[in-house]
Amino acid sequence: MDEATHTSDNAAALTRAAVMAREQELARVSRDLHDGLGQLITATLLDLAVVEKHIGVLPTEVVAALERAVQAVDASAHELRWICRGLGSAQVAQLGLKRAAESLLQDHAERTGTRVHFEMDADEEFLDDHAALCIFRVLQESLGNISRHACASCVDVGIRCCEKELVLSVSDNGSGFDPGNVGEHGSGIAGMRERASLVGGQLEVVSINSGVDHGTKVLLRIPIVSRCGGEDGSEGGGHTS
Ligand SMILES: Nc1ncnc2c1ncn2[C@@H]1O[C@H](COP(=O)(O)OP(=O)(O)OP(=O)(O)O)[C@@H](O)[C@H]1O
């Protein structure tokens, strides 16, 4: 192995280690939030339920304030669950990519009122942990961008096996933007590209911001070594290159 190859292998290993360390830290924060703050919110809701039982003896303005407090604490519990799900890569490991993606999309639809269509036509056994997490994080950032920037009414998500690639596509019918002109805006798209390259993949963002068919499409392609479904009936090794 020549020196240049050795150096670039070392750099790739270091970047991968940094990404994994970050994932572990996010998982820890998610657990702490869930077990600490989550339990406090649950306890507060239980106490408020006791107060609500005696609501008949309270003045009207106190009843109204109490109802607002119950709604706010309830909303906080919902928000916290959403944050924990978003932080934790454990969700992908526990549920598998398909169910983790479904849960993310259901949250997105509930929060934004957007119509969401999801299809997964790829066997999870062809995905290693790094590739599954990469797809989940790219989907997460794409949905975050749609809710923050796109004003879309529809989102179409597909995870498919095409030839020797796994392809994630996330399309919205929102405002669109000029990908060549985002300048110093944010680091989400750059982060998605970096994640894609770490698993040997590529990320493409196609967007139209004028005319009738405006919207944005994020395409992530990850190569797989063995053929999906094995036309020759052989079993796949499931490694990403
Ligand atoms: N689906 C989308 N619809 C419309 N505009 C988008 C969409 N996705 C990205 N953009 C535009 O591209 C810019 C860059 O996106 P990027 O994710 O890199 O950064 P950000 O979302 O602004 O910030 P960050 O992700 O770092 O919190 C956004 O500021 C927005 O103008």
Ligand SMILES: [Mg+2]
């Ligand atoms: Mg973003």
